[in-house]
Amino acid sequence: MTEPAWEPDLLEEEAPIQDAPPHNADAEKAILGAMLLDRSMIEPVAAALAGPADFWVLRHQTIYRTITDLYSASRDPKIDPITVAAALLANGELAKVGGAPFIHQLAHTVPSASSATYYADIVREHAQLRAVLEATRRATQRALTAASSAAEILDAAMADLQAAAAGTASADVKLSVGERWLGFMLELEAGADPRALDTPWMDLNEVIELKPGQLVTVGAATGGGKSLFGMNLAAHVALTRGKPALVASMEMGGSELMARLTAAEAGVSLDHLIRRRISDDDWAKIFKAGPRLQHAENFILDDSPNLTLGKIRARMRWMASRGTAPAIVVADYLQLMTPEKAKPNANRANEVADLSRGLKLLAMEFEIPVVALAQFNRGAAGRQPVVTDFKDSSAIEQDSNVILLMHKPTNDDGTPDDERAGEIDVIVAKNRNGATGRIVPLIFQGHYARLRSMGPR
Structure with missing residues (x-):
């Protein structure tokens, strides 16, 4: 049997309760009083809180929800103890919150209406602490009852803790044009977006730019080079640009990932590394590339089994x-x-649609580009691919800011184009910030696990 959730008595004063979770009833009252006295405090408070559930006292949740509903229902809302009490009465909730006298008491006892956002920070902090306690309580109970496997319990616990961390808002977020203008001017003066990333392929950089918050989806058929693309791109960011990079691999183990990385960076045959048939010439190249790779502590390869969005976020x-x-x-x-x-x-x-949307939200949450590699349906074989060829989901097209489709050149009858042997086309099928439909040819060096730019023709 699950333990009961913490629920204080609605009609009793918020006296200290033994073993109660973190909360501050006075701060909760002060928020509500400030909102009743000065409606200009409603928006900053709503920006600082995740929602009514941040209040521990249930009647405070009800009053907060009523105030925000009234505020959003009209262009010129009237927010005061009388109108809020009337709305509660109409909803049949006035008696549950302690009646009209309690609403008036909130307005008369607030220390300072202008400090509402400070009180909101206190309430939000306690709400997150309660969420952490609840997540650990559920994990403990699952472990004690052995309701699932250890791996499943860990995944659930990480998801609960990530949910506890999510939803944090800030009253200091710059949203207006006036607040954003100076930063935008500084970006223009710099000549480039300082937060954007380039790729290791100069031809492709003329068409796309990897910006914070973007989901970039790279599609290919089985063996079509998407893993090479992802690993080469991450290596470029980490080793050439000196910025931290994470590769979350669900297809290859750590040893195979390291073999591909070493082959690409050292120019050694991937087959030699995988089969451990390394010549003296190979060793010389590996030792030359060694210092660069040995100190790549900011380049993380996560090959954990059963990777989920929660595990990637935790990493x-x-x-x-x-x-x-x-x-x-x-x-x-x-x-x-x-x-x-x-x-x-x-x-x-x-499920794939949910995962696609989750990666997009991950990119926006951390303000970085997230590159999702995706596989085509079998029907895409032998012809130039289109965005509807993604396996299992069409939602990928909607969620992605940039879509790149990889295709080895073929003749009209679907046979390989011998004149373009050793090449692969990267089709820019979607590009919200630039041109679409462009085809960028790259050199496919599968034996070295890398793609190279064609350069100026």
Whole structure:
């Protein structure tokens, strides 16, 4: 049997309760009083709180919800103790919150209406502490009852803790044009977006730019080079640009990832590394590239089994805690990701759509580009691919800011184009900030696990 949630008595005063979770009833009252006295405080408070659930006292939740509903229902809302009490009465909730006298008491006892956002920060902090306690309580109960496997319990606990961390708002967020203008002018003066990333392919850089908050989806058929693209891109960011990068691989283990990285950076045959048939010439190249790779502590390869969005987010937070918050994340590949809470007989297309949206939200939350590698349906074989060829989901097209489709050149009958052997086309199928429909040819060096730019023709 699950333990009952913490629920204080609605009609009793908020006296100290033994073993009560973190809360501050006085701060909660002060917020409500400030909103009743000065409606200009409503928006800053709403920006600082995640929602009514941040209040521990249930009647405070009800009053807060009533105030915000009244505020959003009219262009010129009348917010005061009388109108709020009337709205509560109309909803049949006035008696539950302690009657009209309690509403008037809130307005008369607030220390300072102008300090509402300070009170809101206190309430939000306590709400997050309660969420952490509740997440650990659920994890403990799952472990004690052995309701799931250890791995499933860990995944659920991480998801709960991430949910506790999510939803944090800030009253200091700059939203108006006036507040954003100076920063935008500084970006223009710099000549480039300082937060944007380039790729290792100069031809492709003329068409796209990787910006914070973007979901970039790279599609290809099986063996079509999408993993090479992702690894080469992450290596460029980490090793050439000196910025932290994370590759979350659901397809390859750490040893295979290291073999591909070493082959690309040292110019050694990938087959030699995988089969451990390394010549003296290979060793010389490996030793030359060694110092660069040995000190790449900001380049993280996560090959944890059953990777979920929660695990990727947890790894990103772990990197941030070490002072190396990732500048880019590569997920290889989308259709192999495990849903956060898999359901029996679930529709896989819906699951992939949820994962796609989750990666987009991850990019926006951490303000970095997230590159999702995705596989085509079998029907895309032998012809130039289109955005509707993604396996299991069409939602990828909607969520992505940039879509790149990789295709090895073929003749009209679907046979390989011998005149372009060793090349691969990158089709810019979607580009919200630039031209679409462009085809950028790259040199495909599969034996070295890398793609190279064609350069000026």
